[in-house]
Amino acid sequence: MPVIPSPVDGIDLRYDVSGDGPALVLLHGSVLSRAIWRGLGYLASLAAEHTVIRMDLRGHGGSGAPHESSAYTQAAFVADLLAVLDAEGHARAALLGYSLGARVALSCALEHPGRITRLVSLGGSASAQQGAVDAVFFPGVIDAVREDGMEAFCAGQGLGPDVSSRRARATRTAFLAADPRAVAALLAATDATDGVPDEALAACTVPALWMAGSEDHPRLEHSRRAAALMPDAEFVELPGRDHGGTLFPPEPVLEQVLPFLR
Secondary structure (H helix, E strand, O other), rough: OEEEOOOOOOOOOEEEEEEEOOOEEEEOOOOOOOOHHHHHHOOOHHOOOOEEEOOOOOOOOOOOOOHHHHHOOOOHHHHHHHHHHHHHOOOEEEEEEEEEHHHHHHHHHHHHHHEEEEEEOOOOOOOOOHHHHOOOOOOHHHHHHHHHHHHHHHHHHOOOOOOOOOEEEEHHHHOOOOOHHHHHHHHHHHHOOOOHHHHHHHOOOOEEEEEOOOOOOOOOOOOOHHEEEEEEEEEEEEEEOOOOOOOOOOOHHHHHHHHHOO
């Protein structure tokens, strides 16, 4: 598994590479890791047609986990992403991101459109994120993590030790592996993230596919609006899915994503 230093602060950035073809970077959501793409059934299908790079975003998985919220700006995430592309020798790549990863992908496409061939946003948003972490997880989540750690984070989302479904077990395992001080810093930084101006979205010509669950409010509305503002974008609703269920099962998502990437 390759490891490179972040150009921002020198922390380790871990990622892996699979498959062959045009470059595609997969960017996971908050408090998850690159493992979700294999665990939820995405990697094999995507790697059959692409050189797939799965990153552990800073603060997640095997990458470095700073404890200061200033380390988790969109600018830092984008710099890390570009450093990985440079390390692998890719001048351009498609980006597919879920939740936090979708926002990082969007930020990169806005700031460096010449390096991004296509953008897929799953459960993403271009809107201001103040209050978003309480809405996505549960009210008071930042204080709960700071004071009581990742077991409290799991409990607040109904992911106690007795969960039995495949998705719930995988999510709980990923959450418990996280560094609570890093998670609290990340969530505080996310809560301070400003919205993308409408004019910036309207000026972004990167082809984009926005997808969100019909029960994922307000990400459903945010995604639909962002797609309407971008000149070469489409929006697809995922019936019956909330935010946590955006990615699973993978087949309806891949039915849209694979043709779009082609």
